[in-house]
Amino acid sequence: MTVLEISAGDTAWVLVSAAMVLLMTPGLAFFYGGMVRAKSVLNMLMMSITTMGIVGVLWVVVGYSMAFGDSIGGFLGNPLEFLFMAGVMDPELATFTVPAAVFAGFQAAFAIIAVALISGAVADRMKFSAWAVFAAVWALLVYFPAAHWVFSFDGGTAESGGFIANDIAAIDFAGGTAIHINAGAAALALALVLGPRLGFGRTPMRPHNLTLVMLGAGLLWFGWFGFNAGSALGANATAGVAWVNTLAGAAAAMLAWLAVERLRDGHATSLGAASGIVAGLVGITPAAHSVSPLGALIIGVLSGVACAFAIGLKTRLGYDDSLDVVGVHLVGGLVGTLAIGFLADPDSPAGVAGLLYGGGVDQLWRQALGAGAVLVYSFVVTLVIAKVLDVAMGLRVPEAAETQGIDTAEHAETGYDLSHVGYSTYGVRQTLIVPTPREDVQA
Template sequence: MDAASTAFILAATMAVALMIPGLALFYGGMVGSRGMLNMIMMVFGAVAVVGVLWTVFGYSAVFGTSYGGLGLLGNVTEYLGLGQLVAGSPDAPLPPALVAVFQALFITITTALIAGAVADRVRFGPWLLFAGLWSVFVYLPVAHWVFAFDSADGSTVGGWIANDLKAVDFAGGTAVHVNAGVAGLALVLVLGKRSGWPRQSKPNNLPFTVLGAGILFFGWLGFNGGSALAAGNASSVVMLNTFNAACAGLLAWLLVERLRDGHPTTLGAMSGLIAGLVAITPACGAVTPMGALAVGAVAGAICPLAISLKYRFGYDDALDVVGVHLVGGVIGTLLVGLLGSAEAPSGRDGLLYGGGLELLGVQTVAVLAVLGYSFVVTLLLALAVHKTIGLRVSKEAEVGGIDLAEHAEAAYDLEGGPHPPGTRPTPEAVIASAERLVAGSASQGAARPD
C-alpha cells in the first residue's frame, strides 16, 4: 500500500467534504432571505439520503463488474453494504474504503447541485425522494460509464465510455456537471416558473456566496487532484491546471460583465470562478497550464452569455445550474478534443496538437450520451414524483416564504429582540414582523425588503 498516496487522498477527501457546506453557503447566499434555510436543507438533505444509498449498493453499482460485460451498470450485489472493504486489500495501492468515501462525495455533491436550479419552489420531503431516485437511476449508471475502468487482470469489466469509447474525463465533467446541469433543466421544465418570474428576490447575503465559492475553490483542488488517486506529478499538474482555470474564468466573466453591463459584480466574479472550475474538471489532466487558462477563459466568457438564454426560452433556472454546470461541463469536455496534449497526464493529443478529429469526436459522443440519458430519465422521474405526491410547494407557501412553510424557521430574526429561554418566534410572528417592516419601508418609498 502506498502510504504517501493514501495520506494525500485522505486529505483530498476532507477537502472535498468541505464542498458540501461550501455549496450550501454559495447557493444559500444567492436566494432571498425567506428561502435561505430551505436551500441549505436541500443540499444537506440530498447528501444524507444519497450517502446512505451509496453505502448500501451505490458503490457496487458503479465499481462492480458490469452486467453482461456491456459497460452499462455494475453488479449491485458485488460490494453490497461495503463489508468487503473493511479488511482492505494487500494488492491495492489505496485502501478500498478510502476510494469508496472519496467517490461517495462525488455522487452526493452532484445530486445536491441540482437543487440550485429549482430554488424556492420544491417541497422538502418530495425533494429527498427525488434526490434518492435520481442518484439511483441516473447518476449510478452514468458514473459506471465514466469512472469504472477495466481491471488489469480482466476480472472486472467497467463502463463503456471509459473503456470502449475511451473518452477523457479526468474528474467528472460529464458524470458530474453535464449530468447535474441537464437534470436541473428537466426538473425546471416539470416544475415551471416561480411566482413572479423573471422578477425575483435579490441575493440575501453575497458575502455568504463569496465564502461558499472560496470553500468550493479549496475543495475543488481536492476533487480534481484527488482524482489522480496518487500523490505525484499527475496530481500536481491537475491542481495547477485547476487553479489556472479558476483564475481565468473569474477574469473572463468580469470582462464580459464590464463590456455588456458596464460594471463588474461580486456575484459575477464568483460565478466566473465556478465556471472555470466546472470546465477544467474533465480537462484538468488533459491540457497544459496554458491550455487550462484557455479552458477557464472560454467558460468564463460563454457561460454568462448562456445564462441569458433562460429569459429567451422561458425556463426558470434559479441559480444558473444550466448556464454554469451544463454549459461549462460541455465546454470543458469538448475542449479536451481541441486542447488535449500528450504531455499532460491523460496523454492524448487534441486537434490543435496534431491529434486530428478523433478525440473531439469521442468527447462529443460522451457528452451527447450523458445529455440524452440524463435528460430523459430525469424528466420521467420528476413527472412521476410530481404527479403522485407533488413536488411543488403551494402558491401561498411560495409567496409567504418557503423557509417558514417547510421548516417553520427563519434565517434572520426580524423581531429585533431577544426571546425567552426555550422559545423561538412562531411563523405567524415572523410573518407579522415582516409585514410591519414592509409597511414601514413602503411609507418611506423604499424597495420591498427580502
Template sequence: MTLAAPLAAGRIDTGDTAWLLAATALVLLMTPGLALFYGGMVRTKSVLNMLMMSFVSIALVTVVWLAAGYSLAFGDDIGGGLLGGLDHAGMSGIGPDSVQGTVPTLLFATFQLTFAIITAALISGAIADRAKFGAWLVFVPVWALLVYVPVAHWVWGPGGWILDKLGALDFAGGLPVEITSGASGLALCLVLGPRLGFKKDAMRPHNLPMVMLGAGLLWFGWFGFNAGSALGANGLAAAAFLNTLAAGCTGLLGWLFVEQKRDGHPTTLGSASGAVAGLVAITPSCGSVSLLGALVIGLAAGVVCSYAVGWKFKLNYDDSLDVVGVHLVGGIIGTLLIGVFAVESMTGGTEGLLYGGGLAQLGKQLVAVVAVGTYAFVVTYGIAKLIDRTLGLRAGEEQEHTGLDLTVHAETAYDHGVLGHGAPVSSSVVPSAQKVKPQA
C-alpha cells in the same frame, strides 16, 4: 480518473493514502460550501430551505451509495459497459485490508461518494424557492441510483462503455458531475415551471458575502476534487492542481470582462460565478491539458457562461441559480475542449486537434456529451413527472409566497431581518408568522 482493478492485491502507499484522505475531506467540504453559495443567492425567505437541500443530500446519497451505489458504479461490469454488479452491495467483501491501486478500497469508495453527494446537491439550485422538501427527499436517492450511478460506471467503472469502448476522456467529472447535474436541473425546471414573479419581480441574492464565502470554499475543495482524482501524491496531481487554480482565475476574469463590457460594472456575484464556471470547465480536462489549455478553457467558460445564464429569460425556463448556464454549459465546454487541447505528456498518448491529433478525439468527446446529457435529461424528467403525479413536486402557492423557511421548516434565518418581498418584519410579527404549520 485512473482506476486499478477493483480490490486488486496491491500494497498501500502511505503518501497516496494521506493525500486521498485529505482530498476526500476537501470534496466533502464542497457541499457545505455549495449550501452557502446557493443560500446567499436566494431571497431571505428561503435561505434555510436551500441550505437544507444540500445538507440532507449528504445523508441521503451516503446511505444509497453504501447500500448499492458504489457496487453498481465500480463493481465488475455485468454486460455492455452499462452497469456494475451487486457483489459489493452493502460494502460486502471490502475490508480494511482491501486495496484499490495504492490506497485502501474503503477510502477510494468514500472519495467517490463525495462526488455523488455534491452532484445531487448541485441540482437543487435549479429549483430553488419552489420545490417541496419532502419530494426532494424522495428525488435524491432515486436520482442517484438511476442517473449518477450508471453514468459514473460508463465513465470510470471497470468496463464502462465511455471509458473502454468509446475512449472519451474525463479526468474528474465533467460528464458524471457537471453535465448530469446541469441536464437534470433543466429537466426539473421544465417540470416545476417558473417561480412566482419570474421575469417580473427582482429576485436578487440576499447575502453576497455568503455567496463569496461559499465560492471560496468550493474553490478550496475543488483542489481535492480535481487533484485528488489522480488517486496519488504524484506529478499528475500537481498538474491537475495547478490547472484548477489557473482555470478558476481566467474564468473569473472572463466573466468580469463581459460584465464590464456589457453592463458597465464588474460584480461580486459575477466574480464568484466566473470562478465557478472556470472550475467546472477544467474538471474534466485538468488531467489532460497543459497549463495553456487550462487558461484558455477557464477563459472560454467564464465568457460563454456569463452569456448562457441569460438564456433562461429568452427561452422561459426558470433555472433559479443558473445550474444550466454554469454547470451544463461549462461542463460541455470543458469536456469538448479536451479534444482540442489534450497533450500526450498528460494523457500518456491521446492528443487534441491543436497538437496534431485530428478530429477523432473531439468526436469521441462530443458523443459522450450528447449521450450523457440526453440520458440524464430524459431519466430525470421521468422521475420528476412520476413524483409530481404521486407526491407533488411543487410547493403550494402560499408556501412559495410566504417562503419555504417558515412554511416547511418553521424557522427564519434572521430574527430581525427581512422576509417575503423585502418588507421589514417587527419582532411582534415574527412569532405569529412562525405559527404557520410546516408542510414538506
C-alpha cells in the same frame, strides 16, 4: 479489485482530498443559500445538507456497487457485488495504490455533490419532501449508472467497467460528464416540470446575501483542489498538473466573466466573480490532467465567457433555472469536455493529442459522444422521474407558501430572527453598575 502494494503517501493524499470534496457540499450550500431570497435560505441550505445523508446512506448500501461493481453490459455495476460495501474492508485489496475503502469514501463525496448541484435549479418552490425522494431516486437511476460509465475502468475496482471509459475512451478526469453535464441536464428537466417561480421575469429576485455567496465560492475553490488533484489517486506528478490547471482555469474564468460584465453591463460584480470561479472549475474538471497550463487558461476563458452569456438563456427561452445550474454546470461541463478534443497535449499525463496538437478529430468525437450520451440519458430519465413524482406526491409548494416563504412553510423556521427589532425595552429591569474610582487615581 486488484491486489496492489498500498502507498501510505497516496492513501493520506486521497483521504485529505475526500474530506476536501465533502466540504464542497456545505460550500455549495452557502453559495446557493446566499443567492436566494432571505425567505428561502434555510431551505436551500437544507437541500444540500440533507443530500449528504440521503446519498451517503445509499452509497454504502448499493451505490458503490452500482458504480464500481463488475459491469453488466458496460451500463451498470453489479448491485450485489459490494452490497453494503462487502469486502471493502479487506486490507489487502486496493484500488490503484490506496485501500479500497479510501477510494470508496473519495467517490462517495463525488456522488453527494453531484446530486446537491441540481437543487439550485428548483430554489424557492420545491417541496422538501419531494426533493428528498427525488434525490434518492435520481442517485439510484441516474448518477450511479453514469458514474459507472465514466469512472469505472476495466481492471480497476472490477474486471470490467463502463462503456464511456473503456469503449468510447472519452477523457473525463474528475467528472465533467458524470457530474456537471449530468447535473445540469437533470436541472433543466426538473425546472421544466416544476415551472417558473411566481413573478419570474417580472419581480426582482436578487441574492439576499452576497457575503455567503463569496464564502461558498471560496470553499468550493478550496475543495476543488481535492476534487481534481485528488482524482490522480496518488501524491504524484499527475496530481500536481491537475492542481496547477485547476488554479489556472478558475482564475482565468473569473477574470473573463468580470470582463464580460464590465463590457456588457458597465459593472464587475461580486456575484460575477463567484460565478466565474465556479464556471472555470467546472470547465477544467474533465481536462485537468490532459491539457497544459496554457490549455487550462484557454478553457477558463472559454468557460467564463460562455457561461456568462449562457445564464441569459433562461429569460429568453422561458425556463426558470433559479441559480443557473444549466448555464454554469451544463454549459461549463460541455465546454471543458469538448475542449479536450482540441487542446489535449500529448506531453500531459493523459498522453493524448487533440486537434490542435496534430491528433485529428479522433479524441474530439469521443468527447462529443461521451458528453452526449450522459446529457441525453440524464435529461430523459430525470424528466420521467419528475413527472412520476409530480403525479404521485406533487413537486411544488402551494402558491401561498411560495409567497410567504418556503422556509416557514416547509421547515417552520426562518434564517434570520429579527423579532426583537423595533420592540421597546420599556419595563425590562436593567441594572447599571458604575465602577467606583480607585483611590490612587482620584484627583
